Amino acid sequence: MAIGKKDWIFIAIVGAVLLIFIAISGEEKTKKVPLDDKHRPSYEIFQKTGSKMEADKGCPACHYEPGGVPFPEKHPVKPKDGPMRCLFCHKLQK
Known part of the structure; x- marks a missing residue:
């Protein structure tokens, strides 16, 4: 069974998509939530409930x-734009 022109085009498209995914995946640039006394309540809430949304509820008190x-200044989403979802981007340290 020979590989036809259409098959090569399909293989090229799949290869291009994979190359794009590899090119855009890289080092995580978002800051992690510090593991300090100020942020400890968020870590504790997340450990108890497993819900990032519950842990996010404590963020407005300080931030x-x-x-x-x-x-x-260049923070992409501010609370006035909607509910605070800090842990959607900012990850808790392990």
Whole structure:
């Protein structure tokens, strides 16, 4: 059974898709949640419930209230845009 022109085109497309995935996968650039006393409650909530959404509920107390830790200017999502989902991007350390 010979490989035809259409088969080669299909193989080339699959190869291109794989190369694109390899090219865009790289080092994780998002900052991890520090494992310190300030963030320990989030770690404890996550360990008890297994829910990142529950652990996210503690973030506004420090990161959104006036006088708290401000978001960087180029932070992609701010709380005014919707509910805080910090742990959607920021990972807990193991």
